[in-house]
Amino acid sequence: MKQIFAGVLCLATLCICLFTTGCSSAKIAPSASQLKEICELATLECYYHNIAKANENDAQKFLFWSKDKHFWIEYDAVVKFGIDVSELTIDISRRKIKIGLPQAKMLSYKVDSEELTQDSFFVDVDSVKIKAEDEVEAFNTAKKDLEQKVSNDQTLISEATQRAQYLLENYINSITELSGKKYAIEWVYLDSEGNPIKQ
Amino acid sequence: MVFKKLLLGIGKKLHSTAKWIGRQKISVKALLCAAVSAVILICIPTSIALNKHNLETRVTTYLEKIIKINELSTYKMRYGGVATSFDEKDPSKIDYHVSYEADVYAGIDFEEVKVTLDKKTKTVHITIPKAYITDTIIDMSSLDSLFVDKKENKSGITEKQQELCEADIKLEKNHQQTLIDFAEKSAINMLEALTKPIIESLGRNYSVKIERSAN
Numbered sequence: 342m343k344q345i346f347a348g349v350l351c352l353a354t355l356c357i358c359l360f361t362t363g364c365s366s367a368k369i370a371p372s373a374s375q376l377k378e379i380c381e382l383a384t385l386e387c388y389y390h391n392i393a394k395a396n397e398n399d400a401q402k403f404l405f406w407s408k409d410k411h412f413w414i415e416y417d418a419v420v421k422f423g424i425d426v427s428e429l430t431i432d433i434s435r436r437k438i439k440i441g442l443p444q445a446k447m448l449s450y451k452v453d454s455e456e457l458t459q460d461s462f463f464v465d466v467d468s469v470k471i472k473a474e475d476e477v478e479a480f481n482t483a484k485k486d487l488e489q490k491v492s493n494d495q496t497l498i499s500e501a502t503q504r505a506q507y508l509l510e511n512y513i514n515s516i517t518e519l520s521g522k523k524y525a526i527e528w529v530y531l532d533s534e535g536n537p538i539k540q
Numbered sequence: 541m542v543f544k545k546l547l548l549g550i551g552k553k554l555h556s557t558a559k560w561i562g563r564q565k566i567s568v569k570a571l572l573c574a575a576v577s578a579v580i581l582i583c584i585p586t587s588i589a590l591n592k593h594n595l596e597t598r599v600t601t602y603l604e605k606i607i608k609i610n611e612l613s614t615y616k617m618r619y620g621g622v623a624t625s626f627d628e629k630d631p632s633k634i635d636y637h638v639s640y641e642a643d644v645y646a647g648i649d650f651e652e653v654k655v656t657l658d659k660k661t662k663t664v665h666i667t668i669p670k671a672y673i674t675d676t677i678i679d680m681s682s683l684d685s686l687f688v689d690k691k692e693n694k695s696g697i698t699e700k701q702q703e704l705c706e707a708d709i710k711l712e713k714n715h716q717q718t719l720i721d722f723a724e725k726s727a728i729n730m731l732e733a734l735t736k737p738i739i740e741s742l743g744r745n746y747s748v749k750i751e752r753s754a755n
Contacts, residue, residue: 369741369742370741372737372741375737375740375741376737378733378736378737379733379737382729382730382732382733382736383729383730383733384729385726386722386725386726386729387617387722388617388718388719388722389617389618389619389620390619390620390621390715390718391620392620392621392622392639394639394684411686413622413637413639413686415620415621415622417718463622463637463639463686464686465686465687466687466688466690504730508730508733508734511606511734512733512734512737512738515602515606515738516738516741518602519598519599519602519738519741
């Protein structure tokens with residue numbers, strides 16, 4: 342009977358101690374799913390208002406007389422930059438988080454051709470007459486050019502990568518702050534093939 | 541006098557309760573067990589509630605802190621536009637078009653972000669102020685002209701063209717609004733990434749709601 346009584350007392354004391362001291366911080370811990378969610382939210386959406394310029398020398402020729410084709414098109418595009426979450430690697434051990442971070446890349450690209458109106462075109466007075474097919478061709482070329490330019494834009498790629506890294510780091514620091522447990526982060530930068538980049 | 545009476549009353553009550561316990565033949569051990577159980581029943585829920593309250597307050601304060609010091613507060617965009625110059629004597633006639641590229645910066649004032657906690661609905665409300673254009677820088681090397689009136693193609697026109705482009709970008713209200721919308725969307729995404737995982741870590745079905753300020 343005495344033993345049971347002592348046991349009850351010990352259990353009660355232990356329960357009180359546990360609940361009064363560590364209860365609040367025990368449940369907060371970093372999770373891989375949340376790190377992935379952060380990367381998805383870290384997407385950088387850019388709005389472009391751009392001018393496509395078409396310039397063709399001697400588009401129309403007759404003996405010694407020639408005329409150029411020269412006009413501009415004003416159009417809008419929206420480009421999304423971010424980390425491809427499927428390429429992100431996360432390894433959480435007791436107090437260390439190893440993150441394999443790929444470079445951000447262009448995730449989607451949309452040019453708004455429906456917004457084009459007659460006011461979107463600016464034609465040089467000396468230009469040959471611009472036909473509908475010229476406009477379509479110039480617009481398609483502009484689309485391809487912008488896509489290539491934007492997908493290789495190192496400033497945007499670096500900005501989107503840094504944004505993801507900042508938010509991931511902030512999350513882990515927040516968990517450290519709120520749980521009272523220090524988590525170390527090891528960054529491994531990955532190339533497009535998923536291999537670590539030697540620093 | 542009243543106080544003395546009250547003390548006497550309490551003393552009598554305690555005495556009669558002790559007598560009643562004595563009559564019930566309750567052992568000291570049983571009494572102690574009951575006391576310990578009472579402590580557990582009262583202290584643990586109180587302690588949980590206090591911890592929960594402290595944690596909620598700590599998280600709200602912490603979120604406010606990280607939002608205000610965040611480094612990703614500006615949204616930059618490369619804007620390509622066309623400004624048109626009209627004849628001063630006959631404004632229906634176009635002199636020339638000038639194309640330009642500009643870096644436009646927009647953002648919200650993160651100092652104005654408010655974080656409140658609704659304990660009833662378990663929702664953390666984050667209210668953001670309206671985004672605004674913070675700066676516009678025209679790239680002078682990008683200027684290119686299409687002359688309708690060829691006589692306008694003369695030296696010293698660059699200064700006039702710069703003024704024209706600066707005025708044009710301010711007048712492009714539709715594009716400015718689109719840019720502001722994108723800056724707000726970017727800020728919301730970032731705030732969600734900053735706060736949602738932390739709130740979810742609490743594991744008590746808390747959610748985050750980010751709203752634009754009405755003002």
